[in-house]
Amino acid sequence: MKTNTFGFSQGPVTIIVLSLFMLLQACNKRPDQIGAGIQPDKDLIGIFYTDTVSIVAYSIPEDSVRTDKPEHILLGSIKDPIFGTTVAGFYTQVRLSTSSINFGPNPQLDSLVLQLAYSGYHGDTTTQLTIKVYELEEPIYYDSMYYSNTHKNFGNTDFANFSYFPKPRKRFVWEGDTLSPAFRVRLSDVSPALGNKILTADSVARSSNAKFVEYFKGLFVTAEAVAANGSIVSLDLPSNLSRMTLYYRNDEKDSLRYELFIGQTEARFNRYDHMDYADADATFRSQVILGDTLLGQNLLYVQSMSGVKTRLRFPNMTRFSQTIGKKVVVNEAKVVFTGRNIDTTMFFAPQRLALVRSNSDGTYSLMSDQLEGDSYFGGGFRSGSNNYEFRITRYIQDLMLRGEGKQDNGLLVFVVGASSRAHRWVFNGTQPQPDSLIPLKLQLNYSVIND
DSSP states (O other), X not given: OOXXXXXXXXXXXXXXXXHXXXXXXXXXXXXXXXXXXXXXXXXXXXXXXXSOOOOEEEEEEOOOOBOBSOSSEEEEEEEETTTEEEEEEEEEOOEESSSSOOOOSSOEEEEEEEEEEEEEEEEOTTSOEEEEEEEBSSOOOTTSOOBTTOOOOBOSOOSOOEEEOOOTTSOEEETTEEESSEEEEESSSSOSHHHHHHHTOOTTTTSOHHHHHHHSOOXXXXXXXXXXXXXXXXXXXXXXXXXXXXXXXXXXXXXXXXEEEOOTTSOEEEEEEOGGGTTSOHHHIIIIITOOGGGGGTEEEEETTTTEEEEEEOTTGGGHXXXXXXXXXXXXXXXXXXXXOSSTTTSOOOSBEEEEEEOTTSOEEOOGGGGGOHHHHBOBOBTTTTEEEEEOHHHHHHHHHHOTTOOOOOEEEEETTTTSOOOEEEEXXXXXXXXXXXXXXXXXXXXXXXX
């Protein structure tokens, strides 16, 4: 920390040097534990602590998030007692494993199988999921941006209609080999049309991947909404285990197969549907959907998959120095979010939360405090105390220096990686009930300089 970070250039040099020394000593201590024996003779500096700073906080729906080319793809459905029903589906291209494939004389379809590799899950995997697979009728492109609410046209035939219990931790055994967790969906039992389309592609369509994706635009894979519980599984599509296998024969040979893959260069993106939160908890709907911001005093929410974020402001910070009537140096400021202990067995807390500055045009920007690194800034889940904390010292000092009447759009908190993770979290508001609960608070350690 440097004194010029806080914008002070007035006063004796000795006072500034002393202030710097005390800031460094006070990083993680309350003011009643520091400063003894080093106060100037004339008590030019007073050190104080408060955690009763006024905060305005409430949760709002996310508009959409960008979901193209994600590290992991989400699939499934979950019915959350707080957030209601969510369905995660995805669009993807598939590519030829070789170019100029020749299926031989009079090829005939035996079966078409889609195999998908797991990379994780969220929710209750003892609930049966029903997977649906459709053929895309509209192209998608690798170099285009796609969002969680993007819709692409697809055919009427569900080639899967496949119900199963997800086993994302169980090793997958196939043809004598034990592989990483995966599952297989037959796409030829309902109708052979999809397999026959690939098998009867002409030589131009089979000549390159560029030509093939013009001919066969890809798949839309989704889930049927569950009636209770459910899960969202995470998939590794670029893995060699994720593939579509065409089993066929021709007039010369039997038991032939051809693989189609989903590589890093294939277009793919998630689509999320929260069903307008129609069956979400009534209190949640009143705050998030109907806009009753006062309910943020009790409960607040964050949800990934283009779900929910929370906005917060510190309305009195711009006049904090004026109220005290002295110059104020912020030694340390931490905002602490404490979870409400509900639904912790089925729903895991997010590994990290993000805290950013909200801009007037609806975008957001990183906070200067975050530039110091995660170890300084915070944001990781602290399981022992069931909370997240962020160090926002520079931000709070900036609010004080702005002065009353200067615009500030506040902060936004949401799940890190919300476009490709299925987490949610419920936490205490500014005045939670019962009042024995730990509220959302700003822990402010500051010095007052007496001229």
